[in-house]
Amino acid sequence: MSTPNHLIVVCGHAIWAGGPSKGHDESEWLIESYKKGETPTFIEHIKAGVKELSEDERSVLMFSGGSTKKETPLSEGRSYANLAAANSNFGLLSSTSNEVESSAHPLSPIPFHPRILVEERALDSYQNILFSIIHFWRSQDCKVWPSRLTIVSHAFKRRRLAQEHCAAIMFPLERVVFVGINPPRLVLVDGELPSEVEAVRSWKEDPHGVGDELAGKRRQRNLWGLEQKLFLTEEERRKSGLQTVSLNNGAEEMLIGNGPRPWSIEPDT
Structure with missing residues (x-):
């Protein structure tokens, strides 16, 4: 297989706990009350990510989202990947003989397709990316850094994800594709969701989410003490070439400087 250069990110919004309906019965999901009725949309997000993966052999699909429910250590990202595996990747993927499925994991009864990965520390949309x-x-x-980025989430979050977050981390916007799928009965006002207008305002004022409002929301969601640094080791940090600064007594980390970011370098043609 050629070296991957295309990252597909499916942003997690809930946790599928498993069950015989393979996600089609909402009782199998851990969701907030205001998300009732949205689980079919979450399945469509997962399916859309798998479809994007099937169309580009140089892509990697990342299901992203941390452990956000006290009932289980299972992460949003892993639960999405579990659902895709339980549904046989919706019949969209087939492994070739030289591809190896993921190794066993105690929270993933079915191995993942070799080009499906999980990111399990993100606690908001900025971290998803x-x-x-x-x-x-x-x-x-x-x-290797990704030179192309596809983001799958709700359509009403396009501006926040594909513009504000990507601009904040200096990922070239011309190399970003956004796949948006809204719940079918979503009520918009003048084409927008009022709460999302407020969210975009907050992120414009605090692009890296380090102020009291946005960082505070992340900390409230971090019920399982997830690692919030960008890198897992000092060696990783050094190899990345990125400039970062520690926050919250060293428990968190953010990008600093104006680049160039390694992912913003023009890819080879």
Whole structure:
């Protein structure tokens, strides 16, 4: 297989706990009350990510999202990958003889397709993207950054994800594709969701999410003490070439400087 250069990120919004309906019965999901009725949309997000993966042999699919429910250590990202595996990747993928499925994991009864990975530390949409980019690089032996990015989430989050977050981390916007799927009965006002307008405002004011409001939300979601640094080791940090600064007494980390970011370098043609 050619070296991957295309990262597909499916942003997690809930946790599928498993069950015989393979996600089609909402009782199998751990969701907030305001997300009731949305689980078919989450399945469509997962399916859309798998479809994107099937159309590009140089792509890697990353299901992203941390452990956000006190009932289980299972992460959003892993639960999405579990659902894809339980549904046989919706019949969209087939492994070739030289591809090896993922190794066994106590929270993943069915091995994943070799080009499906999970990012399990993100606690908001900004981290969905940045942590996934870094995990892609980590999965390629810390040698290759993605030169293309596809993001799958709700359509009403396009501006926040594909513009604000990508601009904040300096990922070239011309190399970003956004696949948006909204719940069918979503009520918009003048074409927008009022709560999302407020979210975009917050991220414009605090692009890396380090202020009290946005960082505070992450900390509230971090029920399982997930590692919130960008890199897992000092060696990783050095190899990345990225400038970062520690926050919250060393428990968190953010990008600094104006680049160039390694993922912003023009890819070879």
